[in-house]
Amino acid sequence: MNVKDLCLGALTFGDASGYDLKKFFETTFSHFCVAGYGSIYPALAELAAEGLVSCHEQPRQGRPGRKLYQLTAAGRKTFLQKLKKTAPRHTVKSDFLLSLYFAHLLPPQRLETILDERIAAIERQLSSHAQGKRRSAQEDDGPVGEKFVRGFGETVLTAARDYLRVHRHALITASDLHRQDKKSPCRGNHSRHGIHNS
Amino acid sequence: MNVKDLCLGALTFGDASGYDLKKFFETTFSHFCVAGYGSIYPALAELAAEGLVSCHEQPRQGRPGRKLYQLTAAGRKTFLQKLKKTAPRHTVKSDFLLSLYFAHLLPPQRLETILDERIAAIERQLSSHAQGKRRSAQEDDGPVGEKFVRGFGETVLTAARDYLRVHRHALITASDLHRQDKKSPCRGNHSRHGIHNS
DNA sequence: TGTGCCATGTAACGGGTTACATGATTGT
Protein backbone atom coordinates (compact mmCIF):
# COMPACT_ATOMS: atom_id res chain seq x y z
CA MET A 1 0.00 0.00 0.00
CA ASN A 2 1.65 3.17 -1.20
CA VAL A 3 0.56 6.77 -0.87
CA LYS A 4 -1.74 6.53 -3.88
CA ASP A 5 -3.66 3.68 -2.30
CA LEU A 6 -3.75 5.51 1.00
CA CYS A 7 -5.36 8.48 -0.70
CA LEU A 8 -7.96 6.29 -2.36
CA GLY A 9 -8.75 4.73 0.99
CA ALA A 10 -9.12 8.05 2.75
CA LEU A 11 -11.36 9.35 -0.03
CA THR A 12 -13.84 6.51 0.61
CA PHE A 13 -14.85 8.60 3.64
CA GLY A 14 -15.59 11.67 1.58
CA ASP A 15 -14.09 14.29 -0.69
CA ALA A 16 -10.94 16.02 0.40
CA SER A 17 -8.05 18.18 -0.69
CA GLY A 18 -4.41 17.16 -0.50
CA TYR A 19 -4.11 19.30 2.57
CA ASP A 20 -7.08 17.58 4.21
CA LEU A 21 -5.62 14.19 3.43
CA LYS A 22 -2.36 14.99 5.15
CA LYS A 23 -4.26 16.09 8.26
CA PHE A 24 -6.38 12.96 8.09
CA PHE A 25 -3.35 10.69 7.87
CA GLU A 26 -1.74 12.49 10.78
CA THR A 27 -4.70 12.20 13.08
CA THR A 28 -6.09 8.84 12.06
CA PHE A 29 -3.33 6.72 10.57
CA SER A 30 -0.43 8.29 12.44
CA HIS A 31 0.72 5.20 14.29
CA PHE A 32 0.98 2.93 11.27
CA CYS A 33 1.74 5.05 8.25
CA VAL A 34 2.99 8.43 7.15
CA ALA A 35 2.72 10.61 4.09
CA GLY A 36 4.11 14.04 3.36
CA TYR A 37 2.95 16.66 0.87
CA GLY A 38 5.82 15.67 -1.35
CA SER A 39 4.15 12.34 -1.99
CA ILE A 40 0.48 13.23 -1.58
CA TYR A 41 0.24 15.93 -4.25
CA PRO A 42 1.96 13.94 -6.99
CA ALA A 43 -0.11 10.91 -6.00
CA LEU A 44 -3.37 12.83 -6.42
CA ALA A 45 -2.27 14.16 -9.79
CA GLU A 46 -1.51 10.64 -10.98
CA LEU A 47 -4.77 9.27 -9.64
CA ALA A 48 -6.66 12.00 -11.49
CA ALA A 49 -4.78 11.20 -14.69
CA GLU A 50 -5.76 7.55 -14.28
CA GLY A 51 -9.38 8.45 -13.72
CA LEU A 52 -9.48 6.98 -10.22
CA VAL A 53 -10.39 10.33 -8.69
CA SER A 54 -11.98 13.44 -10.11
CA CYS A 55 -10.90 16.92 -9.21
CA HIS A 56 -13.09 19.94 -8.58
CA GLU A 57 -11.19 23.14 -8.17
CA GLN A 58 -12.49 26.06 -6.13
CA PRO A 59 -10.69 29.14 -7.46
CA ARG A 60 -9.23 31.53 -4.92
CA GLN A 61 -8.17 34.99 -5.99
CA GLY A 62 -4.48 35.46 -6.62
CA ARG A 63 -3.36 31.97 -5.61
CA PRO A 64 -3.74 28.37 -6.72
CA GLY A 65 -7.29 27.13 -6.16
CA ARG A 66 -8.26 24.62 -3.51
CA LYS A 67 -8.70 21.25 -5.18
CA LEU A 68 -11.32 18.90 -3.82
CA TYR A 69 -10.80 15.33 -4.92
CA GLN A 70 -13.58 12.78 -5.21
CA LEU A 71 -13.36 9.04 -5.64
CA THR A 72 -14.73 7.72 -8.94
CA ALA A 73 -16.40 4.34 -9.35
CA ALA A 74 -13.18 3.02 -10.88
CA GLY A 75 -11.21 4.42 -7.95
CA ARG A 76 -13.44 2.71 -5.42
CA LYS A 77 -13.18 -0.57 -7.26
CA THR A 78 -9.41 -0.29 -7.48
CA PHE A 79 -9.12 0.35 -3.78
CA LEU A 80 -11.36 -2.58 -2.90
CA GLN A 81 -9.22 -4.83 -5.08
CA LYS A 82 -6.02 -3.63 -3.44
CA LEU A 83 -7.52 -4.13 -0.02
CA LYS A 84 -8.41 -7.73 -0.81
CA LYS A 85 -5.17 -8.63 -2.50
CA THR A 86 -2.54 -6.82 -0.48
CA ALA A 87 -0.59 -8.98 1.93
CA PRO A 88 -1.21 -7.37 5.33
CA ARG A 89 2.37 -6.78 6.36
CA HIS A 90 3.33 -5.23 9.64
CA THR A 91 6.84 -3.93 9.97
CA VAL A 92 8.69 -1.95 12.58
CA LYS A 93 11.70 0.13 11.73
CA SER A 94 13.35 1.40 14.84
CA ASP A 95 16.59 3.25 15.31
CA PHE A 96 15.44 3.45 18.90
CA LEU A 97 15.73 -0.29 19.49
CA LEU A 98 18.84 -0.46 17.37
CA SER A 99 20.49 2.17 19.54
CA LEU A 100 19.54 0.36 22.71
CA TYR A 101 20.99 -2.85 21.34
CA PHE A 102 24.29 -0.98 21.30
CA ALA A 103 23.80 0.41 24.81
CA HIS A 104 27.32 -0.70 25.75
CA LEU A 105 28.70 1.77 23.20
CA LEU A 106 26.68 4.78 24.29
CA PRO A 107 27.38 7.39 26.99
CA PRO A 108 25.05 6.78 29.93
CA GLN A 109 23.28 10.08 29.74
CA ARG A 110 22.67 9.67 26.04
CA LEU A 111 21.02 6.38 26.97
CA GLU A 112 18.83 8.13 29.50
CA THR A 113 17.83 10.77 26.98
CA ILE A 114 16.87 8.13 24.44
CA LEU A 115 14.72 6.25 26.92
CA ASP A 116 13.06 9.33 28.37
CA GLU A 117 12.30 10.83 25.01
CA ARG A 118 10.73 7.64 23.79
CA ILE A 119 8.58 7.39 26.89
CA ALA A 120 7.52 10.98 26.41
CA ALA A 121 6.74 10.37 22.73
CA ILE A 122 4.58 7.37 23.62
CA GLU A 123 2.73 9.43 26.15
CA ARG A 124 2.04 12.11 23.57
CA GLN A 125 0.68 9.50 21.21
CA LEU A 126 -1.50 8.02 23.90
CA SER A 127 -3.02 11.34 24.81
CA SER A 128 -3.73 12.25 21.20
CA HIS A 129 -5.36 8.84 20.89
CA ALA A 130 -7.52 9.67 23.86
CA GLN A 131 -8.61 12.89 22.19
CA GLY A 132 -9.53 11.07 19.01
CA LYS A 133 -11.54 8.63 21.06
CA ARG A 134 -13.53 11.39 22.67
CA ARG A 135 -14.25 12.95 19.28
CA SER A 136 -15.48 9.78 17.69
CA ALA A 137 -17.46 8.79 20.77
CA GLN A 138 -19.46 11.99 20.42
CA GLU A 139 -20.14 11.58 16.74
CA ASP A 140 -20.21 7.78 16.85
CA ASP A 141 -19.63 7.79 13.15
CA GLY A 142 -16.24 6.23 12.42
CA PRO A 143 -15.85 2.92 10.66
CA VAL A 144 -16.01 -0.15 12.88
CA GLY A 145 -12.34 -0.84 12.25
CA GLU A 146 -11.39 2.46 13.82
CA LYS A 147 -12.15 1.45 17.38
CA PHE A 148 -10.34 -1.83 16.90
CA VAL A 149 -7.25 -0.24 15.46
CA ARG A 150 -7.24 2.47 18.09
CA GLY A 151 -7.56 -0.12 20.83
CA PHE A 152 -4.70 -2.07 19.33
CA GLY A 153 -2.52 1.01 19.27
CA GLU A 154 -3.32 1.90 22.84
CA THR A 155 -2.65 -1.59 24.09
CA VAL A 156 0.69 -1.89 22.36
CA LEU A 157 1.83 1.61 23.26
CA THR A 158 0.89 1.13 26.88
CA ALA A 159 2.77 -2.14 27.07
CA ALA A 160 5.80 -0.53 25.50
CA ARG A 161 5.73 2.45 27.85
CA ASP A 162 5.37 0.25 30.91
CA TYR A 163 8.23 -1.97 29.83
CA LEU A 164 10.48 1.02 29.31
CA ARG A 165 9.57 2.48 32.69
CA VAL A 166 10.18 -0.78 34.52
CA HIS A 167 13.47 -1.70 32.87
CA ARG A 168 14.94 1.73 32.30
CA HIS A 169 17.08 1.73 35.39
CA ALA A 170 18.35 -1.83 34.92
CA LEU A 171 19.56 -1.09 31.42
CA ILE A 172 21.40 2.03 32.44
CA THR A 173 23.24 0.42 35.34
CA ALA A 174 23.99 -2.78 33.41
CA SER A 175 25.37 -0.87 30.46
CA ASP A 176 27.57 1.10 32.84
CA LEU A 177 29.30 -2.13 33.87
CA HIS A 178 29.79 -3.34 30.33
CA ARG A 179 30.57 -0.01 28.74
CA GLN A 180 33.04 -0.13 25.95
CA ASP A 181 34.39 3.04 24.43
CA LYS A 182 37.61 4.68 23.41
CA LYS A 183 38.40 5.88 26.91
CA SER A 184 38.21 2.51 28.63
CA PRO A 185 38.82 -0.40 26.28
CA CYS A 186 38.77 -2.65 29.30
CA ARG A 187 37.93 -5.96 27.71
CA GLY A 188 39.13 -5.83 24.13
CA ASN A 189 36.69 -4.84 21.46
CA HIS A 190 36.56 -7.89 19.28
CA SER A 191 34.60 -10.98 20.21
CA ARG A 192 36.22 -14.36 20.28
CA HIS A 193 34.05 -16.01 17.73
CA GLY A 194 32.45 -13.32 15.55
CA ILE A 195 28.94 -13.23 14.27
CA HIS A 196 28.53 -16.36 12.26
CA ASN A 197 27.30 -19.43 14.04
CA SER A 198 29.39 -21.76 11.94
CA MET B 1 20.40 4.37 10.05
CA ASN B 2 20.68 2.81 6.67
CA VAL B 3 22.01 -0.58 5.64
CA LYS B 4 25.60 0.65 5.60
CA ASP B 5 25.36 1.71 9.23
CA LEU B 6 23.66 -1.53 10.11
CA CYS B 7 26.58 -3.45 8.65
CA LEU B 8 29.08 -1.39 10.59
CA GLY B 9 27.14 -2.05 13.76
CA ALA B 10 26.98 -5.77 13.20
CA LEU B 11 30.68 -5.89 12.43
CA THR B 12 31.47 -4.47 15.89
CA PHE B 13 30.68 -8.01 17.09
CA GLY B 14 33.21 -9.64 14.81
CA ASP B 15 34.14 -10.24 11.21
CA ALA B 16 31.50 -11.50 8.85
CA SER B 17 30.59 -12.01 5.22
CA GLY B 18 27.59 -10.44 3.53
CA TYR B 19 25.82 -13.73 3.89
CA ASP B 20 26.55 -13.87 7.62
CA LEU B 21 25.27 -10.34 8.06
CA LYS B 22 21.95 -11.15 6.47
CA LYS B 23 21.54 -14.12 8.81
CA PHE B 24 22.52 -11.97 11.74
CA PHE B 25 19.98 -9.28 10.88
CA GLU B 26 17.30 -11.92 10.48
CA THR B 27 17.91 -13.58 13.80
CA THR B 28 18.88 -10.61 15.94
CA PHE B 29 17.38 -7.46 14.46
CA SER B 30 14.40 -9.08 12.75
CA HIS B 31 11.70 -7.25 14.67
CA PHE B 32 12.97 -3.75 14.07
CA CYS B 33 14.83 -3.70 10.79
CA VAL B 34 15.34 -5.60 7.57
CA ALA B 35 18.01 -5.83 4.90
CA GLY B 36 18.19 -7.93 1.78
CA TYR B 37 21.22 -9.03 -0.20
CA GLY B 38 20.36 -6.39 -2.75
CA SER B 39 21.27 -3.73 -0.23
CA ILE B 40 23.88 -5.52 1.87
CA TYR B 41 26.37 -6.38 -0.87
CA PRO B 42 26.48 -2.92 -2.44
CA ALA B 43 26.71 -1.45 1.06
CA LEU B 44 29.77 -3.56 1.92
CA ALA B 45 31.43 -2.62 -1.36
CA GLU B 46 30.92 1.06 -0.62
CA LEU B 47 32.14 0.72 2.95
CA ALA B 48 35.28 -0.99 1.70
CA ALA B 49 35.83 1.78 -0.86
CA GLU B 50 35.51 4.35 1.94
CA GLY B 51 37.98 2.46 4.12
CA LEU B 52 35.46 1.81 6.88
CA VAL B 53 35.84 -1.94 6.52
CA SER B 54 38.58 -4.13 5.12
CA CYS B 55 37.91 -7.20 3.06
CA HIS B 56 39.74 -10.51 3.22
CA GLU B 57 38.76 -12.91 0.49
CA GLN B 58 39.00 -16.66 0.86
CA PRO B 59 39.18 -18.05 -2.68
CA ARG B 60 36.99 -21.01 -3.52
CA GLN B 61 37.56 -23.06 -6.63
CA GLY B 62 35.37 -22.17 -9.60
CA ARG B 63 33.22 -19.58 -7.88
CA PRO B 64 33.48 -16.16 -6.32
CA GLY B 65 35.44 -16.30 -3.09
CA ARG B 66 33.91 -15.86 0.34
CA LYS B 67 34.61 -12.34 1.53
CA LEU B 68 35.14 -11.74 5.22
CA TYR B 69 34.72 -8.12 6.20
CA GLN B 70 36.40 -6.53 9.18
CA LEU B 71 35.72 -3.18 10.81
CA THR B 72 38.59 -0.69 10.58
CA ALA B 73 39.36 1.90 13.24
CA ALA B 74 37.74 4.53 11.04
CA GLY B 75 34.70 2.31 10.62
CA ARG B 76 34.29 1.88 14.35
CA LYS B 77 34.62 5.58 14.92
CA THR B 78 32.07 6.35 12.20
CA PHE B 79 29.58 3.94 13.71
CA LEU B 80 30.02 5.38 17.19
CA GLN B 81 29.39 8.85 15.78
CA LYS B 82 26.26 7.76 13.99
CA LEU B 83 25.01 6.03 17.10
CA LYS B 84 25.41 9.18 19.14
CA LYS B 85 23.95 11.56 16.59
CA THR B 86 21.09 9.61 15.03
CA ALA B 87 17.63 10.55 16.23
CA PRO B 88 16.21 7.32 17.65
CA ARG B 89 13.07 7.09 15.57
CA HIS B 90 10.57 4.33 15.93
CA THR B 91 8.08 3.88 13.12
CA VAL B 92 5.47 1.29 12.31
CA LYS B 93 4.28 0.69 8.80
CA SER B 94 1.36 -1.64 8.77
CA ASP B 95 -0.87 -2.71 5.93
CA PHE B 96 -2.32 -5.02 8.55
CA LEU B 97 -3.76 -2.21 10.66
CA LEU B 98 -4.69 -0.26 7.55
CA SER B 99 -6.69 -3.23 6.28
CA LEU B 100 -8.47 -3.63 9.59
CA TYR B 101 -9.36 0.06 9.59
CA PHE B 102 -11.31 -0.74 6.44
CA ALA B 103 -12.91 -3.85 7.94
CA HIS B 104 -16.31 -2.67 6.74
CA LEU B 105 -15.11 -3.06 3.15
CA LEU B 106 -13.67 -6.55 3.48
CA PRO B 107 -15.36 -9.95 3.14
CA PRO B 108 -15.70 -11.50 6.60
CA GLN B 109 -13.54 -14.52 5.92
CA ARG B 110 -10.82 -12.34 4.50
CA LEU B 111 -10.95 -10.49 7.80
CA GLU B 112 -10.60 -13.75 9.70
CA THR B 113 -7.65 -14.79 7.59
CA ILE B 114 -5.90 -11.50 8.18
CA LEU B 115 -6.36 -11.74 11.94
CA ASP B 116 -5.41 -15.38 12.19
CA GLU B 117 -2.33 -15.00 10.06
CA ARG B 118 -1.13 -12.08 12.08
CA ILE B 119 -1.65 -13.99 15.33
CA ALA B 120 0.25 -16.92 13.86
CA ALA B 121 3.06 -14.65 12.67
CA ILE B 122 3.38 -13.14 16.13
CA GLU B 123 3.53 -16.58 17.65
CA ARG B 124 6.31 -17.58 15.27
CA GLN B 125 8.25 -14.49 16.23
CA LEU B 126 7.75 -15.17 19.91
CA SER B 127 9.00 -18.72 19.64
CA SER B 128 12.06 -17.73 17.63
CA HIS B 129 12.70 -15.12 20.33
CA ALA B 130 12.54 -17.85 22.93
CA GLN B 131 15.11 -19.87 21.01
CA GLY B 132 17.45 -16.90 20.83
CA LYS B 133 17.05 -16.44 24.54
CA ARG B 134 18.06 -20.00 25.27
CA ARG B 135 21.11 -19.65 23.04
CA SER B 136 22.34 -16.46 24.65
CA ALA B 137 21.55 -17.70 28.15
CA GLN B 138 23.95 -20.59 27.60
CA GLU B 139 26.74 -18.48 26.22
CA ASP B 140 25.90 -15.43 28.32
CA ASP B 141 27.86 -13.37 25.86
CA GLY B 142 25.49 -10.99 24.10
CA PRO B 143 25.63 -7.24 24.61
CA VAL B 144 23.64 -5.91 27.56
CA GLY B 145 21.24 -4.19 25.18
CA GLU B 146 20.24 -7.51 23.70
CA LYS B 147 18.27 -8.72 26.68
CA PHE B 148 16.55 -5.37 26.98
CA VAL B 149 15.57 -5.22 23.33
CA ARG B 150 14.46 -8.83 23.33
CA GLY B 151 12.35 -8.22 26.41
CA PHE B 152 10.81 -5.19 24.77
CA GLY B 153 9.93 -7.19 21.69
CA GLU B 154 8.41 -9.99 23.71
CA THR B 155 6.33 -7.63 25.80
CA VAL B 156 4.96 -5.74 22.85
CA LEU B 157 4.32 -8.83 20.74
CA THR B 158 2.55 -10.56 23.60
CA ALA B 159 0.34 -7.55 24.22
CA ALA B 160 -0.49 -7.38 20.52
CA ARG B 161 -1.31 -11.07 20.30
CA ASP B 162 -3.52 -10.98 23.37
CA TYR B 163 -5.39 -7.95 22.08
CA LEU B 164 -6.02 -9.63 18.76
CA ARG B 165 -7.23 -12.81 20.43
CA VAL B 166 -9.57 -10.99 22.74
CA HIS B 167 -11.09 -8.63 20.19
CA ARG B 168 -11.01 -10.81 17.11
CA HIS B 169 -14.57 -11.99 17.40
CA ALA B 170 -16.00 -8.57 18.20
CA LEU B 171 -14.43 -7.03 15.11
CA ILE B 172 -15.74 -9.74 12.83
CA THR B 173 -19.31 -9.56 14.07
CA ALA B 174 -19.34 -5.75 14.21
CA SER B 175 -17.99 -5.46 10.68
CA ASP B 176 -20.70 -7.85 9.52
CA LEU B 177 -23.35 -5.38 10.66
CA HIS B 178 -21.69 -2.42 9.01
CA ARG B 179 -20.47 -4.15 5.91
CA GLN B 180 -20.46 -2.04 2.81
CA ASP B 181 -19.74 -3.56 -0.57
CA LYS B 182 -21.02 -3.68 -4.12
CA LYS B 183 -23.58 -6.37 -3.35
CA SER B 184 -25.33 -4.58 -0.52
CA PRO B 185 -24.92 -0.80 -0.68
CA CYS B 186 -27.36 -0.59 2.20
CA ARG B 187 -26.53 2.79 3.59
CA GLY B 188 -25.03 4.81 0.77
CA ASN B 189 -21.31 4.91 0.42
CA HIS B 190 -20.47 8.54 0.92
CA SER B 191 -20.37 10.17 4.30
CA ARG B 192 -22.43 13.24 5.04
CA HIS B 193 -19.57 15.51 5.91
CA GLY B 194 -16.39 14.08 4.42
CA ILE B 195 -12.98 14.00 5.94
CA HIS B 196 -12.12 17.55 6.75
CA ASN B 197 -13.03 18.87 10.13
CA SER B 198 -13.76 22.37 8.82
C1' DT C 1 3.69 42.98 13.45
C1' DG C 2 4.45 38.54 13.45
C1' DT C 3 3.20 33.77 14.14
C1' DG C 4 0.66 30.09 12.65
C1' DC C 5 -2.46 28.01 9.60
C1' DC C 6 -4.31 27.28 4.95
C1' DA C 7 -2.90 25.53 0.43
C1' DT C 8 -0.37 23.99 -3.62
C1' DG C 9 3.22 22.25 -5.90
C1' DT C 10 8.40 20.94 -7.97
C1' DA C 11 13.00 18.83 -8.17
C1' DA C 12 16.89 16.59 -6.52
C1' DC C 13 18.27 13.11 -3.95
C1' DG C 14 18.47 9.00 -1.28
C1' DG C 15 17.80 4.42 -0.69
C1' DG C 16 15.55 -0.04 -0.61
C1' DT C 17 13.04 -4.12 -3.23
C1' DT C 18 12.67 -7.42 -6.72
C1' DA C 19 14.11 -10.14 -10.09
C1' DC C 20 17.73 -12.01 -12.37
C1' DA C 21 22.13 -14.75 -12.95
C1' DT C 22 25.29 -18.51 -11.25
C1' DG C 23 26.85 -22.61 -9.21
C1' DA C 24 29.00 -25.79 -5.64
C1' DT C 25 28.17 -28.41 -1.37
C1' DT C 26 25.51 -30.87 2.07
C1' DG C 27 22.01 -33.52 3.67
C1' DT C 28 17.70 -36.85 2.77
Place this chain on the structure above:
DNA sequence: ACAATCATGTAACCCGTTACATGGCACA
Protein backbone atom coordinates in the same frame (compact mmCIF):
# COMPACT_ATOMS: atom_id res chain seq x y z
C1' DA D 1 17.91 -37.43 -7.28
C1' DC D 2 16.23 -33.39 -5.10
C1' DA D 3 15.98 -29.79 -1.94
C1' DA D 4 18.08 -26.72 0.96
C1' DT D 5 21.89 -24.01 2.15
C1' DC D 6 26.02 -21.51 1.15
C1' DA D 7 27.56 -17.46 -1.41
C1' DT D 8 28.04 -13.39 -4.40
C1' DG D 9 26.57 -9.94 -7.09
C1' DT D 10 23.91 -6.60 -10.85
C1' DA D 11 20.30 -3.66 -12.73
C1' DA D 12 15.91 -1.90 -13.22
C1' DC D 13 12.50 -0.13 -10.78
C1' DC D 14 9.74 1.95 -7.22
C1' DC D 15 8.95 5.22 -4.10
C1' DG D 16 9.44 8.38 -0.46
C1' DT D 17 11.97 12.39 1.90
C1' DT D 18 13.71 16.94 2.00
C1' DA D 19 14.19 21.34 0.71
C1' DC D 20 12.61 24.87 -1.89
C1' DA D 21 9.16 28.33 -3.69
C1' DT D 22 4.86 31.12 -2.99
C1' DG D 23 1.39 33.83 -0.72
C1' DG D 24 -3.11 35.14 1.49
C1' DC D 25 -5.82 35.11 5.80
C1' DA D 26 -6.79 35.18 10.77
C1' DC D 27 -5.68 36.14 15.25
C1' DA D 28 -3.10 38.13 19.13
